[in-house]
Amino acid sequence: MAQAKLSADLQALQDRLGHAFADPRLLRRAVTHASMSGPGREDNQRLEFLGDRVLGLVMAEALLRADRKASEGQLAPRYNALVRKETCADVAREVGLGEALKLGRSEQMSGGRRKLALLGDAMEAVIAAVYLDAGFEVAQTLILRLWGDRIGSVEDDAKDAKTALQEWAQGRGLPPPVYAVIERTGPDHAPVFTIEAQLSTGEAAQATAPAKRQAEQAAAKALLDRLD
The missing domain is CATH 1.10.1520.10 (Ribonuclease III domain)
Incomplete structure (x- = not known):
């Protein structure tokens, strides 16, 4: 019932x-x-x-x-x-x-x-x-x-993905990664960001999330996974 x-x-x-x-x-x-x-x-x-x-x-x-x-x-x-x-x-x-x-x-x-x-x-x-x-x-x-x-x-x-990616780059004598906004969609009150994490050597990965910081973290993690 x-x-x-x-x-x-x-x-x-x-x-x-x-x-x-x-x-x-x-x-x-x-x-x-x-x-x-x-x-x-x-x-x-x-x-x-x-x-x-x-x-x-x-x-x-x-x-x-x-x-x-x-x-x-x-x-x-x-x-x-x-x-x-x-x-x-x-x-x-x-x-x-x-x-x-x-x-x-x-x-x-x-x-x-x-x-x-x-x-x-x-x-x-x-x-x-x-x-x-x-x-x-x-x-x-x-x-x-x-x-x-x-x-x-x-x-x-457990480790912050952006920090981990920066440490990976520094450990190889590379400059810090760059985060670029590829696309911003949705209304102003509920935006969705697509961010690309880029290394100076050309490797890159993208991620999409409803918050810019969240998208950056996801992109950094995606790039780390690819590098590993």
Whole structure:
């Protein structure tokens, strides 16, 4: 009966998450942005606060298990790479969380379903909703499944890609890489940038993202992957 209370978009999200909520109100609240809150309708900010802590505990434990010899100095950047808003937003995009967000008109008009901060916050809120609905072990299983290979490859992701590319160039006596805006599309309130990272030797790689800094990081990582 609980499942019938979910709207079609929330039912689809629940299916993609792989967790059937005993209390569908938790999922509904997790996807409700503050711009849609009102009497009788709670937003996801308090859930976001809790979900951030649940995610942090799961990732800290996973990293300790994955590398029993790593020092705190090695673990900290790996942890930050796994729990940062960009990573949460990436996971949110993979499960189509943006399609289910409940947003006020102003946020809808400004491209809120694609905003990194809104997606990251909502992903944390969904984690909290699962935790409150079914407990820590179920939330832990969900997180580890959704984060997937990110945990195993986090050592490569922990270093800032632009910094890593600059160090690669300097180590070979080359000048720092240059970042060029190849294209800017979309409306002013929701632009999309295509950035090319270029080395003086001619190697280059492009990436597209809704934020210039994010596109630069992605382009730098793409070029590093190509060089490796």
